[in-house]
Amino acid sequence: xxxxxxxxxxxxxxxxxxxxxxxxxxxxxxxxxxxxxxxxxxxxxxxxxxxxxxxxxxxxxxxxxxxxxxxxxxxxxxxxxxxxxxxxxxxxxxxxxxxxxxxxxxxxxxxxxxxxxxxxxxxxxxxxxxxxxxxxxxxxxxxxxxxxxxxxxxxxxxxxxxxxxxxxxxxxxxxxxxxxxxxxxxxxxxxxxxxx
Numbered sequence: 001x002x003x004x005x006x007x008x009x010x011x012x013x014x015x016x017x018x019x020x021x022x023x024x025x026x027x028x029x030x031x032x033x034x035x036x037x038x039x040x041x042x043x044x045x046x047x048x049x050x051x052x053x054x055x056x057x058x059x060x061x062x063x064x065x066x067x068x069x070x071x072x073x074x075x076x077x078x079x080x081x082x083x084x085x086x087x088x089x090x091x092x093x094x095x096x097x098x099x100x101x102x103x104x105x106x107x108x109x110x111x112x113x114x115x116x117x118x119x120x121x122x123x124x125x126x127x128x129x130x131x132x133x134x135x136x137x138x139x140x141x142x143x144x145x146x147x148x149x150x151x152x153x154x155x156x157x158x159x160x161x162x163x164x165x166x167x168x169x170x171x172x173x174x175x176x177x178x179x180x181x182x183x184x185x186x187x188x189x190x191x192x193x194x195x196x
Contacts, residue, residue, distance in 0.1 A: 004083070010072060011080050015103045018066045022053040022102055039127040039154055042105045043164050044085055046134040048192040050160050051098040055106060057124040064110035074111030081108045082140035085132045105130045105142075114144040123148045127155065131167055133179075136187030143171065143179050161194060168195045 022040070038060050043050040055063075067077070081104045084097075093101075109115050109128055118124045126148040133141040145167060147155075155163065172189055174180030183189050 007076055008080055011104060014066060014070050018063060022055045036125055038124050040102060040106055041129045041160060042102055044132045045168055045195055046190045046192060048194050051102060052154055053102045060124060063107055067107050067110055077108045078142055081105055081142060086140055109144055112144045114146050118146055131164060133183060134190045135183060136190060139186050141182055165195055
């Protein structure tokens with residue numbers, strides 16, 4: 001087992017051992033999870049594929065503590081998250097796969113400045129997005145953002161894509177932001193036609 005496989009196994013064991021649990025809306029069934037939940041969205045900007053779930057604010061805070069106790073770094077979680085997203089591009093993503101990707105994404109989000117700002121503002125009951133970029137050089141980049149005023153219902157699929165277009169338009173070719181600079185250095189982003 002190489003280092004990447006060993007790290008992936010550690011992440012899987014962390015997810016399996018934690019008491020927190022994501023709750024999934026399948027095929028836009030309109031499930032309303034009520035207040036006190038963080039809605040998490042994962043969007044692949046190269047393919048347009050996206051998935052979402054809800055997790056209680058208390059459980060997400062517990063997940064952050066579990067990750068900190070595990071000794072797994074935020075960069076390592078980002079590496080694993082990018083790896084599983086990249087590996088899914090040429091495969092049919094099962095419900096089980098999607099739930100794993102969202103669990104890893106939730107862990108990654110807890111180490112971002114976006115998460116820390118939501119905690120500081122007591123606003124974790126919001127909608128939090130993780131946008132995955134694949135660059136021309138083959139590297140991958142995760143980018144978080146949050147929407148705090150959308151209400152409790154999930155964004156419909158069309159609105160998820162609208163939000164993604166807005167973020168992509170702010171990031172791509174923008175040398176004034178960290179994400180934009182990273183994409184420029186990597187030769188730009190490989191984007192689905194709907195985001196160009």
